[in-house]
Amino acid sequence: MSEDEVLLQQLFEEEKLTDKQKKIIIAAIESFSEKGYAATSTNEIAKKAGVAEGTIFRHYKTKKELLVSIVAPLMTKLIGPFIVNDFHKVLDRPYENVEDFLRAAIKNRSDIIKKMLPVIKIVIQEIPFQPELREQFIEQVARKTFDRILQVIKGYQDKGQLIEMPTLSAARLAISSIFGFLISRYILFPESEWDDELETERTVQFILHGLAKKD
Amino acid sequence: MSEDEVLLQQLFEEEKLTDKQKKIIIAAIESFSEKGYAATSTNEIAKKAGVAEGTIFRHYKTKKELLVSIVAPLMTKLIGPFIVNDFHKVLDRPYENVEDFLRAAIKNRSDIIKKMLPVIKIVIQEIPFQPELREQFIEQVARKTFDRILQVIKGYQDKGQLIEMPTLSAARLAISSIFGFLISRYILFPESEWDDELETERTVQFILHGLAKKD
DNA sequence: AATAAAAGTGAGTAATCACTCACTTTTATT
DNA sequence: AATAAAAGTGAGTGATTACTCACTTTTATT
Known part of the structure; x- marks a missing residue:
C-alpha cells in the first residue's frame, strides 16, 4: 500500500470505498495540489485515476463536491x-x-x-x-x-x-x-x-x- | 482619479498607457484577486473593463502574459x-x-x-x-x-x-x-x-x- | 490635409470544459 | 441461481474557453 493510500485510510476510515473511488481521490489530491483546483479538469483526474470520467460524477455530483469531499x-x-x-x-x-x-x-x-x-x-x-x-x-x-x-x-x-x-x-x-x-x-x-x-x-x-x- | 488608478500610476509610471489599457489592468487585478487567475475568464475581464475581448489580446499575447505584466x-x-x-x-x-x-x-x-x-x-x-x-x-x-x-x-x-x-x-x-x-x-x-x-x-x-x- | 501607425472591435473558431445518460459489468441479497 | 442494487462506462451535450483576424476608428507624423 502506497503512502498516499495510508493517508487515505486514515482520512476515510469508516467509509467503504471501492478501489476506483480511492484512485479518484488520490488523483484529485495530486492534481489539485499541483495545479490548483480551477486549473484541474475532471478529464485529467479520470485519466490519472484510470477510470472513466462518468465514474467521477457517479460519486460526486459536481467537481466542487469532489473538492469538498476531500x-x-x-x-x-x-x-x-x-x-x-x-x-x-x-x-x-x-x-x-x-x-x-x-x-x-x-x-x-x-x-x-x-x-x-x-x-x-x-x-x-x-x-x-x-x-x-x-x-x-x-x-x-x-x-x-x-x-x-x-x-x-x-x-x-x-x-x-x-x-x-x-x-x-x-x-x-x-x-x-x-x-x-x-x-x-x-x-x-x-x-x-x-x-x-x-x-x-x-x-x-x-x-x-x-x-x-x-x- | 480612483485609488486603484493611483496605485496603477505608481506601478506603471514610465509606460504610457491608454485609458482602456489601464481599465483592463484594473479589471484584471480585481478579478484575479477575487476569483483567482485560473477561474477568471478573459471575457469577464473585458466586460468589467468595458472593452472588446480582442483589445486585451492586442496588448497581451496570452492571458498568462497579462498576469505576468501585472x-x-x-x-x-x-x-x-x-x-x-x-x-x-x-x-x-x-x-x-x-x-x-x-x-x-x-x-x-x-x-x-x-x-x-x-x-x-x-x-x-x-x-x-x-x-x-x-x-x-x-x-x-x-x-x-x-x-x-x-x-x-x-x-x-x-x-x-x-x-x-x-x-x-x-x-x-x-x-x-x-x-x-x-x-x-x-x-x-x-x-x-x-x-x-x-x-x-x-x-x-x-x-x-x-x-x-x-x- | 494626407498618410501611416497604433488602438480598438466583435464575430468567429477549435479546443476544452463540467456534466449527462443509456447502457454494461460487478457486487450483494435472497 | 435468480434478482436487485450499486458501480462503472464512454460517447455525446451545450456552454465556455483562450485566442484570431479582417476590419474600423483614433492618434501621431509629415
Whole structure:
C-alpha cells in the first residue's frame, strides 16, 4: 500500500470505498495540489485515476463536491478533534511549564503537516475562493484551535510564567512563530537541510523569552 | 482619479498607457484577486473593463502574459528597489538599536501591503503554480530582502544586542513575527479593530525579548 | 490635409470544459 | 441461481474557453 493510500485510510476510515473511488481521490489530491483546483479538469483526474470520467460524477455530483469531499474530512475528522484532544491533555494534566507544552505542540503539528502536506496545500489555496470551505475551516479548525490556545496561554499567565498582555496578542505571536517555522520547514524550503530538533528548540526559546515575564 | 488608478500610476509610471489599457489592468487585478487567475475568464475581464475581448489580446499575447505584466512590475520596480533602499538607509546611518529599526521595518511593510493588497494576494496565490513568477519573486524580492535582513541582524549581533544564533534562524523568527502580524492585520482579520501602534509595539518587544542577549 | 501607425472591435473558431445518460459489468441479497 | 442494487462506462451535450483576424476608428507624423 502506497503512502498516499495510508493517508487515505486514515482520512476515510469508516467509509467503504471501492478501489476506483480511492484512485479518484488520490488523483484529485495530486492534481489539485499541483495545479490548483480551477486549473484541474475532471478529464485529467479520470485519466490519472484510470477510470472513466462518468465514474467521477457517479460519486460526486459536481467537481466542487469532489473538492469538498476531500478537504472536509481532513478538517472535521482529523484536525478538529485532534486539536481538541491534544490540548485537552494539556488542560487536564498540564505540563508544568510552557516550554514542554510548546515543544509538544510543534512536534504534533509537524507530524500532521508532513502527512497531509498535499491536502493542506489545497486547503490553503482554496480557502480564499470557496466560502463553504472557509466556513468549515473557521468553525472546525480555527475557532477550536484558537479557543484552546487562549485557555492555555491564560493558564500560564495566571501561573505568572508569561508577560501580561492580551491573550489574543500573545496567541498571535506564538502561533506566528510556530507556523513560521512549519511553513518554512515544510512548504517554503523543504529541500534545505534542517536540524529539526535544534530549530524547534530555538523557536520554543524565542517564544518563551518573547513572552516571558520580566523581573 | 480612483485609488486603484493611483496605485496603477505608481506601478506603471514610465509606460504610457491608454485609458482602456489601464481599465483592463484594473479589471484584471480585481478579478484575479477575487476569483483567482485560473477561474477568471478573459471575457469577464473585458466586460468589467468595458472593452472588446480582442483589445486585451492586442496588448497581451496570452492571458498568462497579462498576469505576468501585472505582477512583475510590482516585484521588480517597487518591492525590490524599495527594500534595497530601505535597508540601505539602515546600514548607512544605522538605527542605534534594534528596536527603532524593527518599528520602521514594520511600518514600511505595512504601508506597502495596504496599497498593494490585491496584487499581493495575486502573487501569493499564483506563485505556487507559475514558475515564471516564482523565479522572479525569489530573484527580485526574496533573495534581496533576505540578504539585507541577514546583514542587519549580523550587525546587531556584532554590537552584542542579540543572542548568538545562526543569523538565518534569527531572521526566520523575526520575519515570521512581522509577517504574522501583517497577515493577521491585513489579510486574515482586516475587519477586527486593531490598535496598530500598540500591536506593532508588542510585536517589536516580542522579537526583541525573543532574540535578546541573556545576561 | 494626407498618410501611416497604433488602438480598438466583435464575430468567429477549435479546443476544452463540467456534466449527462443509456447502457454494461460487478457486487450483494435472497 | 435468480434478482436487485450499486458501480462503472464512454460517447455525446451545450456552454465556455483562450485566442484570431479582417476590419474600423483614433492618434501621431509629415
